[in-house]
C-alpha cells in the first residue's frame with residue numbers, strides 16, 4: 680500500500696426500512712481533521728483523474744454505483760515512490776479510502792449507474808486558489824491504464 684493511504688471497511692446495517700452506513704467519525708484512528716464534505720458524481724465510463732492536493736487529505740466513499748479508484752505515489756522521498764494502488768469500491772464493496780496530500784488520485788465509474796462519491800476533506804475549498812493540481816487522465820507518466828480489462 681502507498682505510504683499514508685489508509686482504508687476503512689464500512690459496515691452496512693440493513694433493516695426492513697432501508698440501510699444505514701457510518702462513514703467517518705471524529706474518534707476514528709484515521710480521522711485527520713475536517714474542512715468540508717461534498718458530493719461529486721461520475722457518469723458511467725467517465726474517468727475523473729489525475730488530481731493531486733498539496734494540503735488536503737481526502738476521505739473518499741462511493742455510496743452509489745461502483746468506481747475503480749486509482750492512486751499513484753509520485754513523492755520522490757517516499758518509500759513507496761512509483762507505486763500504484765487500485766480499489767474497486769462502492770455499493771458492492773463499501774470502503775473509505777484516505778488519500779494523503781501529494782498522492783495522485785482519480786477514478787473511473789465502472790457501473791451502469793452514475794457513481795455518487797462523498798468526499799470528506801481536511802480543508803475547505805478555496806475558489807480563489809484551489810488546492811487542485813491535475814494531469815491528463817490518459818496522457819501522463821502514471822503506469823495505470825483506465826481501459827476496461829476484459830478476460
Ligand SMILES: Cc1cn([C@H]2C[C@H](O)[C@@H](COP(=O)(O)OP(=O)(O)O[C@H]3O[C@H](C)C(=O)[C@H](O)[C@H]3O)O2)c(=O)[nH]c1=O
Pocket residue numbers: 717719720727728730737784785786804811
Ligand atoms: C471540490 C470543489 C469544487 N467546486 C467547484 C469547482 C468546479 O467549478 C466544480 C467541479 O469541481 P471539480 O472539477 O474539482 O470536480 P471533480 O472533478 O468532481 O473533482 C473531484 O473528483 C476528483 C477525482 C478529485 O480527486 C477531486 O479532489 C474532487 O474535487 O465544482 C466547488 O465549488 N467546491 C468544491 O469543494
